[in-house]
Amino acid sequence: MSENTPAPWEQTPVPAEHQHLIDAVAERPMLENVGALADLLAQLPPEMSLWLDEHAREDPANRLKAQFLAVTPRIVGVSNSDGPEGPRMEAGLELGIVHVPHNNSPAERVALVTRRDLPPDSTYDRAEHRMELGQVPAALGDLNSLLQDVASLLVAATEWMDRDSTDAEALHVEASRINQTAARIGQMAKTIREEDCG
Incomplete structure (x- = not known):
């Protein structure tokens, strides 16, 4: 090549x-x-x-x-x-x-x-592919899944740490924030899909 x-x-x-x-x-x-x-x-x-x-x-x-x-x-x-x-x-x-x-x-x-x-x-690559095609609700659904996976990994990281440490507590807070963002993006994907199909 x-x-x-x-x-x-x-x-x-x-x-x-x-x-x-x-x-x-x-x-x-x-x-x-x-x-x-x-x-x-x-x-x-x-x-x-x-x-x-x-x-x-x-x-x-x-x-x-x-x-x-x-x-x-x-x-x-x-x-x-x-x-x-x-x-x-x-x-x-x-x-x-x-x-x-x-x-x-x-x-x-x-x-x-x-x-x-x-x-x-791959969830991220699929989201990017769908966004390039203008399939916004599907791409947002992929991003929702991706963010949930990131949040789960942050929680998993705390299993290797002292559970009472400030770092472990901070990771749990960040995981919660990411899950909340994922939920909002999932709701937006549903709303956009309903508006497009309605």
């Missing part, structure tokens, strides 16, 4: 002349072992740029199900300005991780790992 090659963007189209590369990757939507990755790489040009999706992805509807992590490849459009003719689009290989429910059928697994709309599994 060249230092001057910017990262691929979700909506960047792949040039039509690279359809054969898309087809090669489509035959291997999930890479279950090193051999599967090696077989895929043998089908691709050695000079192709390689990218890692910065987020593990998850369908929020599956969050409460038992899941495993699947490595999944895809061809992405990459803007490359290294050539003498100036900026041009070329194909790159991106490897990602998707949470897949154990009880899904093989067809359902393929349908899930090839979706391009899956949000990050």
Whole structure:
């Protein structure tokens, strides 16, 4: 990967002349072992740029199900300005991780790992992703959860301290304040959702 090659963007189209590369990757939507990755790489040009999706992805509807992590490849459009003719689009290989429910059928697994709309599994990253899409109530709901997690960690920290210390007492106060903020943000998310849908 060249230092001057910017990262691929979700909506960047792949040039039509690279359809054969898309087809090669489509035959291997999930890479279950090193051999599967090696077989895929043998089908691709050695000079192709390689990218890692910065987020593990998850369908929020599956969050409460038992899941495993699947490595999944895809061809992405990459803007490359290294050539003498100036900026041009070329194909790159991106490897990602998707949470897949154990009880899904093989067809359902393929349908899930090839979706391009899956949000990050990290609460903060998911909130940021949803905010960028203008999904304000959902983003605020994620921030509510994140703040509750922060408050819980502050309380957990006091378990390692003298419970009568001023520091432990101060952490409990801060955790309470954060929980109150989380509750207000959760209420705002509900109000905004009702106003948008009402």
